[in-house]
Amino acid sequence: MRIYFTLLLVLILLAIAFVFGSQNEQIISLNYLIARVELSIAAAVSLFTAIGFFLGLLATIIWRLIRKGKKSLAKNRSTEI
Numbered sequence: 001m002r003i004y005f006t007l008l009l010v011l012i013l014l015a016i017a018f019v020f021g022s023q024n025e026q027i028i029s030l031n032y033l034i035a036r037v038e039l040s041i042a043a044a045v046s047l048f049t050a051i052g053f054f055l056g057l058l059a060t061i062i063w064r065l066i067r068k069g070k071k072s073l074a075k076n077r078s079t080e081i
């Protein structure tokens with residue numbers, strides 16, 4: 001049940017971000033350290049929302065793998081004794 005609630009919340013937030021972005025067609029200039037690019041607000045919101053989503057997903061996967069590894073290590077140590 002928790003996963004359905006989380007998935008629904010994520011989809012609602014993504015929909016709000018994309019609706020916000022699609023209503024703003026102005027061009028903005030993004031300055032990087034080595035480059036400069038001009039994007040519409042819709043493209044910028046979509047790009048940064050997707051980057052944030054994938055970074056969050058990556059952090060969650062790494063956190064779960066570390067947690068699983070610690071549990072496995074603790075279980076192996078307890079069986080050795």
